[in-house]
Amino acid sequence: MADLDQKPKVGASRRDFLRGSGIAAATAVITGPAVASLDEAKAAEPEYKVVADTVTLKLQVNGKELSTEIEPRCTLLDTLRNRLDVTGPKRVCDRASCGACTVIIDGATVYSCTTLAIACQGKKVETVESFDTGPTGVPHAFVQHDGLMCGYCTPGFVTACKSLLDRNPNPTLDEVRKGVDGNICRCGTYIGVLEAALAAAKAMKGA
Amino acid sequence: MKAFEYVSPSSAEVAVKALDGVDAAPLSGGTDLISRMKDLVTSPKRVVYLKDISAIAGVSGDAASGLTIGAETTLAALLSSKVVKESYPALWQAASEVGTPQIKNMATVGGNLCQRPRCWYYRAGFGLLPTKDGKNMVREGDNRYHAIFHTDGDALFVSPSSLAAPLIALGATATILGPKGERTIPVASLYQIPKKADDRELTIAANEIVTKVTVPAAKGKNASYEARQKAAHDWPLVMASVNLDLDGNTVKSASVIVYGVAPVPYRAEAAEKAITGKAVNAESAAAAGDAAVQGAKPLSDNGYKIPLTKSVVKRALLAAVGNRYWEEG
Numbered sequence: 001m002a003d004l005d006q007k008p009k010v011g012a013s014r015r016d017f018l019r020g021s022g023i024a025a026a027t028a029v030i031t032g033p034a035v036a037s038l039d040e041a042k043a044a045e046p047e048y049k050v051v052a053d054t055v056t057l058k059l060q061v062n063g064k065e066l067s068t069e070i071e072p073r074c075t076l077l078d079t080l081r082n083r084l085d086v087t088g089p090k091r092v093c094d095r096a097s098c099g100a101c102t103v104i105i106d107g108a109t110v111y112s113c114t115t116l117a118i119a120c121q122g123k124k125v126e127t128v129e130s131f132d133t134g135p136t137g138v139p140h141a142f143v144q145h146d147g148l149m150c151g152y153c154t155p156g157f158v159t160a161c162k163s164l165l166d167r168n169p170n171p172t173l174d175e176v177r178k179g180v181d182g183n184i185c186r187c188g189t190y191i192g193v194l195e196a197a198l199a200a201a202k203a204m205k206g207a
Numbered sequence: 208m209k210a211f212e213y214v215s216p217s218s219a220e221v222a223v224k225a226l227d228g229v230d231a232a233p234l235s236g237g238t239d240l241i242s243r244m245k246d247l248v249t250s251p252k253r254v255v256y257l258k259d260i261s262a263i264a265g266v267s268g269d270a271a272s273g274l275t276i277g278a279e280t281t282l283a284a285l286l287s288s289k290v291v292k293e294s295y296p297a298l299w300q301a302a303s304e305v306g307t308p309q310i311k312n313m314a315t316v317g318g319n320l321c322q323r324p325r326c327w328y329y330r331a332g333f334g335l336l337p338t339k340d341g342k343n344m345v346r347e348g349d350n351r352y353h354a355i356f357h358t359d360g361d362a363l364f365v366s367p368s369s370l371a372a373p374l375i376a377l378g379a380t381a382t383i384l385g386p387k388g389e390r391t392i393p394v395a396s397l398y399q400i401p402k403k404a405d406d407r408e409l410t411i412a413a414n415e416i417v418t419k420v421t422v423p424a425a426k427g428k429n430a431s432y433e434a435r436q437k438a439a440h441d442w443p444l445v446m447a448s449v450n451l452d453l454d455g456n457t458v459k460s461a462s463v464i465v466y467g468v469a470p471v472p473y474r475a476e477a478a479e480k481a482i483t484g485k486a487v488n489a490e491s492a493a494a495a496g497d498a499a500v501q502g503a504k505p506l507s508d509n510g511y512k513i514p515l516t517k518s519v520v521k522r523a524l525l526a527a528v529g530n531r532y533w534e535e536g
């Protein structure tokens with residue numbers, strides 16, 4: 001099992017090279033026949049590390065370090081939901097087009113369905129699970145203002161609103177509209193969402 | 208999405224090595240590439256992640272000496288640049304309308320310029336020159352979002368990058384790094400009209416990357432204006448980016464680049480000619496808008512792009528000189 005934290009030596013290790021070249025698919029089979037071509041492998045050693053199969057990924061999710069095994073093709077969304085049991089972010093379009101999967105990485109909202117988990121090693125991921133559910137939090141404002149119907153888009157909207165208020169504690173209605181531009185609600189809860197965001201901004205200021 | 212191997216190099220030079228000699232694709236924000244990989248339109252064996260290479264990210268420079276924009280600069284970072292907003296409004300306005308807040312946080316300038324067309328036939332796996340039974344599927348099919356210029360050929364998609372039009376209007380260059388070293392070309396030269404099925408619409412090779420964009424000093428006035436069907440989650444239908452070199456009120460020279468009308472960012476030479484030597488006002492801007500559509504040959508479903516192009520060019524010219532009459536009550 002490769003570890004992503006392991007610094008690529010200048011010239012990846014023989015192991016990485018072999019993995020990258022597809023000669024040894026499983027870590028357990030690293031020695032053996034490959035040894036014959038060791039010299040050849042050394043000569044061709046690139047200055048980068050190739051991750052070709054499963055790796056151990058360490059993610060900072062909601063302040064906790066979580067770890068799981070993934071393939072390079074795993075999206076952050078599927079990794080959170082299917083491997084780390086962080087199911088707040090939802091999978092709807094899976095194509096960067098609806099916002100249900102919105103999470104905050106290093107302070108900025110992104111679509112986790114279109115982000116590779118492997119690219120998030122060492123980054124800070126915040127999901128709706130970590131938000132304050134008390135009377136001054138965004139989730140509470142959604143409940144108070146009927147900001148949801150079926151609820152499938154809701155975690156994404158709550159995350160977009162929370163991120164907006166983190167950056168801009170006094171948004172105008174127009175700024176809230178722009179702030180949730182990246183989220184779609186099939187049930188049409190937009191009015192409630194906009195009211196909830198404005199109410200949460202007020203509540204946070206203690207008004 | 209098919210399995211691939213992953214490389215996260217520490218520099219652009221190493222990235223180019225990792226891209227060379229394999230079926231590889233550079234990955235920046237992923238907002239285009241990952242969706243294409245999920246739809247099996249593109250299935251590289253290796254993905255080389257560029258977005259963490261901080262040496263090719265960020266905006267530097269000023270209006271007097273020009274700007275350097277690293278390819279891995281996110282659109283959000285570009286939009287937070289004061290000099291872009293104040294001195295290069297054509298670029299700022301175009302970037303501010305792209306996609307959604309999340310897309311702006313994810314997408315990069317390099318990825319935006321190199322995003323592949325959104326033509327639905329291409330995205331459904333039929334290629335850039337989609338044909339069936341010897342017939343062009345776009346010409347025969349639903350072409351409401353397709354080209355109105357260069358429509359005699361088989362490439363009928365429209366160039367998708369919102370940033371290409373303003374950057375070309377502003378005279379920007381792109382620096383390309385590949386296995387043979389570095390070269391700098393006008394942003395316009397990144398694009399070509401594919402003639403054969405396996406041609407790309409990008410002129411750079413698959414093992415080359417854009418490392419930065421350089422924008423000349425801001426002189427004169429510039430602006431972008433676009434028309435959209437939806438306010439977010441979508442591309443412009445038509446956009447015009449203009450850059451005017453003025454002598455007092457008189458246009459000494461003009462760049463008028465139109466988005467959404469051709470397989471490449473389209474230089475409306477007739478509009479440039481029409482506005483040169485004139486002061487920009489409602490009348491001269493409308494005449495330039497009319498000139499912009501000279502030679503257009505719409506397809507069966509996109510004739511609406513003719514009046515749209517006229518208005519969009521007119522409004523971009525007026526916006527450049529501070530006349531945004533359509534915003535007044």
Ligand SMILES: Cc1cc2nc3c(=O)[nH]c(=O)nc-3n(C[C@H](O)[C@H](O)[C@H](O)COP(=O)(O)OP(=O)(O)OC[C@H]3O[C@@H](n4cnc5c(N)ncnc54)[C@H](O)[C@@H]3O)c2cc1C
Nearest residue numbers: 235236237238239240306314315317318319321369417442
């Ligand atoms: C809902 C939605 C709405 C959108 N609306 C707009 C819009 O209005 N206007 C607009 O312009 N775009 C729009 N987009 C597209 C989006 O802006 C582009 O997908 C994005 O800018 C691409 O940048 P990226 O960094 O995510 O690129 P990626 O997806 O990482 O890459 C895009 C392509 O460029 C290649 N590439 C990446 N970086 C480089 C580099 N440095 N050098 C060479 N090649 C590279 C990749 O291999 C890939 O082929 C929209 C997208 C979505 C999903």
Ligand code: FES
Nearest residue numbers: 092094098099113
């Ligand atoms: S599921 Fe990610 S944007 Fe729709």
Ligand code: FES
Nearest residue numbers: 149151185186187
């Ligand atoms: S509440 Fe149902 S999709 Fe928004």
